[in-house]
Amino acid sequence: MSPALLATTATEGQQHATAAKNSFASGRDKITGVNPKGTPPAIQLIPMAPRLDTLNGKTVYLVDTGFHGSDVLLHQIEAWFGRNMPGTTVVFRRKAGPYMEDDPNLWKEIKAKGNAVIMAVGH
């Protein structure tokens, strides 16, 4: 998705305004209203991390965010790897703290010991 899509409010707004003018505005007084929107921050694009050639021989961390059922889902993914990609080492971890809080210690561990991450899930 292009970041430009994040500006849909403005783009659609201009389209609506034009349509309104063409359809209804003739013969009536016009007034000017201000744009009430705040100022969004510019977006710093982050290059994605280089991908792996293969998962065989690699360590994949399965990170449970703490949402209900995330552990059940990730353990099924763990089992899938065991059945279908036994050359991949899978490590299950529950992220510390509630889902909305960061866990820098876990990220440090993954960076030191892991090659890839699968993180789940929302509801």
Next chain:
Amino acid sequence: MGIPSAPLVTKAFKDLAILNAAKRGMPHERICFTPHPVWGKTPEEVRAYVEGPDPVSGKPLMKEIVDALTAPLSDDEKKSGMVSVSVGPPTFTDTADNLQEFYLNNGYTDFLPIIIPTEEKVDAMMKGTSHKPDEAVGKMAAGAYPAWSYNVRQVAASAVMAGCRPEYFPIVLAVASSGIASLFSSTNSFAFAMVVNGPIRDKLEFNYGIGALGPFAQPNATIGRAWTILSKNLGNGGIAGDTYLGSLGNNLNYNNVVIAEHEDASPWVPFHVQRGFKKEENVVSLFRGLGVVPGQVARGSSANENVQFDYQMSDLFSTFTGFFGALIIADPLVAARLKEQGYDTKEKLVDWLYKNTTQTVKDYKSRNYAYLFDYPRALRGDEPWASWYKMPDDALIPHFPHASDINIVVAGGQTNAYPQAGNLSYGVSVSIDKWM
């Protein structure tokens, strides 16, 4: 981290996940999707999810995940740099009727008719403050995305739209400066409240008597409404599926719960004084939670001379999530009776309520919020949750983690002795005088 990742999200949150990744600088993040929901499904049902297709792409889910981690990056996925985001032109010109439609159709309103924020009306609104139009007021995000910023003039536009008079503007600015949006992205359909204290309640003719929480005075109605409109416009909140996910929504979001405390009829110190302000200062205090329930539903709430409001309030709390606190809104008749019963300070009543509103550990652990928020804290060793999770199932623990989670204000017309109680947590108190 510099390590490839595959985020896995249920299909219901597709738009949210894609848009949030883009807002945070990864518009091409390789997000994989499972059917919705995962919650409540058996391991066998979830295994079928894992072995089935990604409901968004239609491809096998595990192939999608493996590809997300191993397929070479495209040029777009390697891009860095800054991308600006436009919100459109500074003004719009059309007939009044067409502009009314325009503001509505573009998500600038609460879907009720608005006052068109013409430059003249915005200029008039800004006469309600000594602050300059381009002065920064704050930043706001209604969810987990980078906050938007805004100045005095931008706040004034939303205040006009809500129907505020210029003399109300310092309160709207104080609310906006808090950065707290009254529309929040949670699926839980949050509600918000504000408590207004100080002489400004009388100067602006707030209603804190009969119908204190109802549509009976312009400042109560429009300042609360302004909070929601500015949350949409300045914090980019309230976009269903993107910045708002409340499953049922909340009717209180139209103008929020606006409470001007009935300070003269209260036997206790006003709320803002409890928070360290002087009585003559004008202050707005903000709360967030799930809603308000009437005292009539509590056991023993019939109006008789032996009614025990402390037990009624405790009974109301039993239906509350302990994730949020409690905000008691006591009619002056209730407050007077409580004082007669020995609660000569709010603190004494809070202490009794905290100690006497209890639950078993078994009941506590069965609650949704306990699993989602408190259990992870317990695992980390945070108190009191760590201790609670070590106790036997039949042990009694407080309903709220801390006594400070319970707050009390007084409002109402004394036509009957009823309290109401909000499952609402105190957030912050902001000086209104600063924004005069």
